Every structure is written in C-alpha cells, then in structure tokens.
Amino acid sequence: MALGRPASPEDLALVRKLLAGDETAFTSLIEAYHGRLTRLALSFVKTQASAQEVVQETWVGVLSGLKRFEGRSSLKTWIFRILINRAKTRGVREARTVPFSALGDGDEAEPAVEPERFRANGGWAEPPHRWEDDTPEALLLRGEARQRLEQAITELPPRQRTVLVLRDLEGVSAEEVCNIMGIAETNQRVMLHRARSVLHRALESYLDEE
Structure with missing residues (x-):
C-alpha cells in the first residue's frame, strides 16, 4: 500500500516547534483538529463523553509519538491514524464496533442500491426522487432532514461510516483515507459509494414524505 503524500515543510516545521515545547503551536494544533477528531471518534463510540476521552488519548499519543514522526505521511494523516487506532480499541470495548480485520466482507456484500428498484431490463422500476431545488446543502439546514442523515450515518457499517466521515x-x-485506514483504493471507492447511496435513499425517503 502506498504511503501517500509525505509531510509538507509546514508539517515538519510544526513538529519541530512541538518538540521544542512551543505551547502556542500545540494550542493551534488542537484548535485545528479537536472538533474533527471528535466527529471521527463518534463513528466508533456511542457517546460524546467517550469520543472526548478517545480524543484526549489521541493527543497524548500525538505528544508521546512526535519524536518517532518520520514525515512519511502528512501530519494530518498521522494524527487521524492514531485517533482511529484508539477509537477502534474503545469501540470494541463498548461493543459498538468490531476491529476492521474482523469485519471480513461484510461491507462489500450488500448492494449499493436495492435490486428490487430495477426492472429485468435494467431500467428503474420507480425513478429516484428528483431533488430539484432541494440540494443536499439546503436539506441539511432543515432540522428533520439533518436528523435523518445523522441517523443514516450512525447505522452505516463501521468502515463505510469512517470512509464517509x-x-x-x-x-x-482518497489517497489519505487509504493510508489512514490501511485499505486499497478500490475498497475505499466502493465503501464511499455505498455509504453515499444510503444517505441518498434516506433523503429520498424524507422527500417522499413531504
């Protein structure tokens, strides 16, 4: 598997500041990543409190591992990988998820779209709902639509959920996701497509009810 893009000069300069004990640099790093890490942790664990604990453990891992950072990937990729490792362990402990290696082909087995939505000749039995002016961005502003999407994301298989997030x-x-998760580009593309298809169906269901 490719390692992806190496650390940028800016990443390496930031690492040097962190190793020198620059508190301002560390504060900036936390401000840039804390919210993103929390969202990612929530794809593995049940509660906000658990997610915050995972993120705290991640920051400890970042600080303790800085001396071993070799710059073979970006700093962002490295931090996300630490978070995922911590979150997987916590998620298994909470029976929220199982390790990626234990999932087998579960993510790949289900179709992106239900077969019954097609006729024998390959055409749509019932065409998808046209969004027209209801763009995904506009729908996200609606409280109920947002809840539907959040619920759909929560119910995704773990790896699909992580790729989507x-x-x-x-x-x-895509390259960084493959590096972070240790998966092939083809698997990443398939899982993202299937996750997006689930969200699309959730939006279709919401629009059909209006």
Missing part, C-alpha cells in the same frame, strides 16, 4: 465531512483525500 473522512471523505465528505473532513475533506480527506
């Missing part, structure tokens, strides 16, 4: 909520590149 990293790609669509945190803006992490």
Whole structure:
C-alpha cells in the first residue's frame, strides 16, 4: 500500500516547534483538529463523553509519538491514524464496533442500491426522487432532514461510516483515507459509494414524505 503524500515543510516545521515545547503551536494544533477528531471518534463510540476521552488519548499519543514522526505521511494523516487506532480499541470495548480485520466482507456484500428498484431490463422500476431545488446543502439546514442523515450515518457499517466521515465531512483525500485506514483504493471507492447511496435513499425517503 502506498504511503501517500509525505509531510509538507509546514508539517515538519510544526513538529519541530512541538518538540521544542512551543505551547502556542500545540494550542493551534488542537484548535485545528479537536472538533474533527471528535466527529471521527463518534463513528466508533456511542457517546460524546467517550469520543472526548478517545480524543484526549489521541493527543497524548500525538505528544508521546512526535519524536518517532518520520514525515512519511502528512501530519494530518498521522494524527487521524492514531485517533482511529484508539477509537477502534474503545469501540470494541463498548461493543459498538468490531476491529476492521474482523469485519471480513461484510461491507462489500450488500448492494449499493436495492435490486428490487430495477426492472429485468435494467431500467428503474420507480425513478429516484428528483431533488430539484432541494440540494443536499439546503436539506441539511432543515432540522428533520439533518436528523435523518445523522441517523443514516450512525447505522452505516463501521468502515463505510469512517470512509464517509473522512471523505465528505473532513475533506480527506482518497489517497489519505487509504493510508489512514490501511485499505486499497478500490475498497475505499466502493465503501464511499455505498455509504453515499444510503444517505441518498434516506433523503429520498424524507422527500417522499413531504
């Protein structure tokens, strides 16, 4: 598996400041990543309190591991990988998830769209709802639609949920996601497609009820 992009000069400069005990640099790092780490942790654990504990453990891991940071990946990728390792352990302990290695083909087994939505000739039995002016961004502003999406994300298989959070909520590149999660690019693409399909269906259901 490719290691992805190496650390940038800015990453390396920041690491040097952190190793020198620069508190301002550490505060800036926390401000940049704490919320993002919390959202990612919530894809593994049940409660906000547990997520905050995972994030605190992650920061401890970051500080204790800085001397071993070799710059073979970006600092963001390295931090996210530490968080995921901590969160997986905590999630298993809470029976929230199982380790990635124990999931087997579970994420890949289900179809992206239900087969019954197609006719024998491959056409739609019932065409998808047209969003028209209801863009995803607009729908997210509606409280009920947002709740539907959040619930749909919570119910995703763990790896699909993590890929979706990293790609669509945190803006992490496909290459970085593969590096963080230790998966092939093809698997990343399939899991993201299936997760997005689930959210699309949740939005269709919401729109059909209006």
